[in-house]
Amino acid sequence: METPHYDHLTPQDYEKVYEPAEDTFLLLDAIEDNLEYLKSIQPGICVEIGSGSGLVITALSQQFPNAVCLSTDINQWACNTTKRTALRNQASVDPIRTNLLDNIRDKLVDVLLFNPPYVVTTDDELNHKERNFDSEKTDNNLIYSWAGGVDGRRVIDALIDKLDSILSPNGVLYLLVLKENNLSDIISKFACKQFIAVIFKERRIPGEHLFILKVIRF
Structure with missing residues (x-):
């Protein structure tokens, strides 16, 4: 599976959206390694x-051109950038500006991808009360792309709580997490919600130990 082109992105883009890095490429590698499984569920x-x-969503769209591929981001610039990346690679992706999956209908998602803000920070640093649709705050503040609050888990835990209402009966989630996010506790929380979470891929890079969890229903 070839990495989609991203030579169209500019320094101005990277002032407003997260630049592809090792975590991005780990998620891409996980998709490539699990393509046969993904084909078997016919997303x-x-x-x-x-x-x-x-x-990432552009790469998935290239592999499954007949699927409806959507993306969400609270940052309008990221939505626009995602669309440009899809067009650069002749892929079809429809970005939606929303928080997590607030505007997605229940239990329809067959493949869900999430590289969340996972870095351990204080809640004061994250300041979740300002996570809203004020473009001045979300489009010009990259903290929303990486700061995860206490244990780096604020957004991850919110997703776990909502996952049952998101995934289709045969749906799968690929979630990127950091060792400091307390991996065993995350897996236990998924189990409490009737999901099996297994470590599908991992990678050590300077300063971080990254994991991809593959999550399906019991």
Whole structure:
């Protein structure tokens, strides 16, 4: 699976959206490694939460051109950038400006991708009360793309709580997490919600130990 082109992105883009990095490429590698499984479930609707540059959902769209591929991001610039990345690669992706999956109908998503803000920070630093649709705050503040609050888990835990209402009966989630996010506790929280979460891929990079969790229903 070839990495989508992203040579159209500019320094101005990277001031407003997360630049593709090792975590991005780890998620791409996970998709490539699990393509046979993904083909077996014949996904009709694929969604990436927090698409940023759009690289990951564009790669998935290239592999499944007949699927409806959507992306969500609270940052309008990221939505626009995702669309440009899809067009650059002759892929079809429809970005939606929303928080997580607030505007997605229940239990329809067959493949869900999420590289969340996972860095451990204080809640004061994250300041979740300002996570809204004020473009001045969300489009010009990259903290929303990486700061995860206490244990780096604020957004991850919110997704776990909502997952049952998101995934289709045979749906799968690929979630990127950091060792410091307390991996065993995340897996236990998924189990409490009737999901099996397994470590599908991992990678050590300077300063971080990254994991991809593959999550399906019991």
